[in-house]
Amino acid sequence: MTGPVLAVDVGGTKLAAAVVEPDGTLRDRVTVPTPADGQKAAAALDRLAREVAAKGPAGRLVGLGVGSAGPLDLNAGTVSPVNITDWRPFPILDALRPVLPGRPAVLAGDGQCMALGEYWRGGYTTRAMLGMVVSTGVGGGLVLDGRIHPGVTGNAGHIGHIVVDLDGPPCPCGGRGCVEAIASGPR
Ligand SMILES: [Zn+2]
CATH class of the missing domain: 3.30.420.40 (ATPase, nucleotide binding domain)
Known part of the structure; x- marks a missing residue:
């Protein structure tokens, strides 16, 4: 399976999303400051991912990749970034899957x-x-x-x-x- 993917980055200072082409080219990059409040951070993440998915050819996006500040639990698909204290843990894959329904979503440490x-x-x-x-x-x-x-x-x-x-x-x-x-x- 090759094609562009939706990439999401969760950091202590900013949230970022972009489309990454198979050759590594990055486009449609958007960043917002990371809200310290967990609910606001979850809402901001959802908005950001949807905004970039809508810019790109959403039908061509073959999957979603998330890199997050840790610690994380790969088996559970959850993250507990030190700087977002309400996320203990936060089910980040479940939260982002609806952005690209039916396509694979993977998680790794930033x-x-x-x-x-x-x-x-x-x-x-x-x-x-x-x-x-x-x-x-x-x-x-x-x-x-x-x-x-x-x-x-x-x-x-x-x-x-x-x-x-x-x-x-x-x-x-x-x-x-x-x-x-x-x-x-x-x-
Ligand atoms: Zn420490």
Whole structure:
């Protein structure tokens, strides 16, 4: 199955959606700030996805891909982004499936999506890579033998919440001294 897909990105600062063509070309990209309120965030996400799906040739969109800030539960199709505190957890695939009824919807961590995209389009010749996203938080993803490596729950390679300083600053995850608490963009 090849064709353009609807791509949705859920971050701590912004929500984004776009159409991605089979060659990786991105078009019809729209972003909005991420509401901190969970219900407002869910409504904004739905509006955004529908807006982009309506711009593109909706009949040609073969599926929906979601990259979200973690942690996430791949088996349940839910996400619990640290910065959207009402989403504990949020059934993001169930929420977005009605945008493209009857077509597949898949979920992965945003760091994993970034790592895979970078590996795919970045001209790498290595067989394995760890991609790191330094943004509102710190995310990460593993590509092994050219494939995304999500792990059992979908959180493999999510290095932002590894503790690197036991006496470090508190982290939104409840821990202390995480990579994210020390090295995120706002830090
Ligand atoms: Zn943390």
